[in-house]
Amino acid sequence: MPRAGITPDALVAAAADLADEIGFENLTLAALAKRFGVRDASLYTHVRGLADLQERVALLALTEWAESLGAAVEGRSGRDALVAFADAYRAMATGHPGRYAATRFPVSPEAAAATPGVARIIEVCYALLRGYDLDEPAATDAVRLLRSTFHGFSDLEATGGFTADHSLETSWRRAVDALHHTLTDWSRI
Amino acid sequence: MPRAGITPDALVAAAADLADEIGFENLTLAALAKRFGVRDASLYTHVRGLADLQERVALLALTEWAESLGAAVEGRSGRDALVAFADAYRAMATGHPGRYAATRFPVSPEAAAATPGVARIIEVCYALLRGYDLDEPAATDAVRLLRSTFHGFSDLEATGGFTADHSLETSWRRAVDALHHTLTDWSRI
DNA sequence: GGGTTCAACCTAGGGATGTTAGGAAGCGCC
DNA sequence: GGCGCTTCCTAACATCCCTAGGTTGAACCC
Numbered sequence: 001m002p003r004a005g006i007t008p009d010a011l012v013a014a015a016a017d018l019a020d021e022i023g024f025e026n027l028t029l030a031a032l033a034k035r036f037g038v039r040d041a042s043l044y045t046h047v048r049g050l051a052d053l054q055e056r057v058a059l060l061a062l063t064e065w066a067e068s069l070g071a072a073v074e075g076r077s078g079r080d081a082l083v084a085f086a087d088a089y090r091a092m093a094t095g096h097p098g099r100y101a102a103t104r105f106p107v108s109p110e111a112a113a114a115t116p117g118v119a120r121i122i123e124v125c126y127a128l129l130r131g132y133d134l135d136e137p138a139a140t141d142a143v144r145l146l147r148s149t150f151h152g153f154s155d156l157e158a159t160g161g162f163t164a165d166h167s168l169e170t171s172w173r174r175a176v177d178a179l180h181h182t183l184t185d186w187s188r189i
Numbered sequence: 190m191p192r193a194g195i196t197p198d199a200l201v202a203a204a205a206d207l208a209d210e211i212g213f214e215n216l217t218l219a220a221l222a223k224r225f226g227v228r229d230a231s232l233y234t235h236v237r238g239l240a241d242l243q244e245r246v247a248l249l250a251l252t253e254w255a256e257s258l259g260a261a262v263e264g265r266s267g268r269d270a271l272v273a274f275a276d277a278y279r280a281m282a283t284g285h286p287g288r289y290a291a292t293r294f295p296v297s298p299e300a301a302a303a304t305p306g307v308a309r310i311i312e313v314c315y316a317l318l319r320g321y322d323l324d325e326p327a328a329t330d331a332v333r334l335l336r337s338t339f340h341g342f343s344d345l346e347a348t349g350g351f352t353a354d355h356s357l358e359t360s361w362r363r364a365v366d367a368l369h370h371t372l373t374d375w376s377r378i
Numbered sequence: 379g380g381g382t383t384c385a386a387c388c389t390a391g392g393g394a395t396g397t398t399a400g401g402a403a404g405c406g407c408c
Numbered sequence: 409g410g411c412g413c414t415t416c417c418t419a420a421c422a423t424c425c426c427t428a429g430g431t432t433g434a435a436c437c438c
Contacts (some may be wrong), residue, residue, distance in 0.1 A: 006415085006416095028396090030396085040413095041417075042398095042417070045415060047394070049397070050396065051376075059250065072260060104344075122352075140355045141355075141363040144345075145342075145360070145364045148337075148338050148345060149338045152340040152341025153337035156336060161293070165335075168324075168325050175330075175331040176326075181371065181378045185370065189366050192434085217422080217425090219424060228387075229425080233425095234385075235386090238425075
């Protein structure tokens with residue numbers, strides 16, 4: 001019987017796609033093995049187990065996300081940058097729900113430190129603030145506010161938390177506008 | 190052998206406590222049965238299955254949460270009400286992580302409609318806005334912004350999303366201040 | 379008190395999953 | 409062609425959810 005030609009990277013990429021299709025919480029070694037035409041026990045050659053696979057998918061998703069956010073902010077500043085960042089953020093959350101859910105998997109500090117994408121996301125957030133007039137510790141407070149709002153909205157949207165019969169698109173716009181206003185007025189709040 | 194004297198309500202309450210201890214996603218029928226000194230199959234007398242148990246825990250958590258949020262807002266208005274609401278929200282998320290995670294379980298529309306707490310939370314959110322000058326559809330946008338920010342911050346805090354060496358307490362205060370400012374200036378944003 | 383009935387709890391077992399241990403065989407390299 | 413590493417396999421076990429059917433505690437009725 002021929003080899004399936006699995007590599008850890010191919011396995012993790014396929015797992016991320018599978019997670020987008022069926023949800024990160026439903027990602028299972030059995031389903032992933034079936035996709036490669038292989039027994040589930042065979043996956044242990046490439047991955048230490050389910051927890052290891054989940055962490056790798058999380059790190060992949062964080063890296064891809066960081067690139068997408070970085071590219072969105074590139075060459076923009078102020079409100080333009082904020083809108084581009086927000087739209088890239090939400091596009092990831094709604095277009096790749098499995099990957100997005102994976103980003104919230106608690107990765108070990110060592111793995112996070114060894115993955116450039118993790119620090120890059122925070123870095124991009126700080127770059128976003130350069131168009132506004134913020135120094136530490138206000139910048140950290142502002143970054144936390146940005147992430148909280150974006151993450152909260154995306155998460156509530158993804159899990160069906162919003163039920164009112166009103167456009168999510170305009171609510172999202174209003175939220176971004178409100179953040180812009182807050183960042184502009186930060187010292188006067 | 191004597192009966193354990195289990196009732197559905199006692200079972201769900203114990204499940205909520207167990208979820209707070211080991212995490213909602215680790216809540217298992219086997220662990221719950223062990224807590225009552227009973228076989229897992231015996232729980233099917235009181236509950237239709239794991240999904241049913243999870244939904245009941247979610248509804249219990251939502252009800253308790255609604256009461257807590259309602260009590261916090263009671264007799265206050267404007268900024269006072271906002272701060273009290275925010276602190277009650279965060280206290281639930283950090284003090285009862287299992288229950289908080291349960292509130293994000295997708296409950297069926299019928300069960301949600303039959304549980305007063307679900308509607309009560311939205312109602313309390315709208316009551317919060319009475320101190321500010323907002324009409325529809327702005328009120329819905331504002332409620333969504335409030336929930337997004339509170340949920341996002343709580344969720345990132347609970348899952349270890351904040352790593353910077355800076356007080357979470359002051360970041361939370363600043364976020365609430367920013368929301369107050371946003372609600373006050375809503376028509377001028 | 380004795381019988382009836384309901385419901386709580388049990389044992390047994392099947393299917394799915396994660397995981398480990400050890401064996402067979404493809405594929406590269408000499 | 410032969411050696412060896414790596415991939416993939418089978419076998420087996422533990423845990424979990426869930427179903428089917430049996431046993432027994434406890435309340436109720438006479």
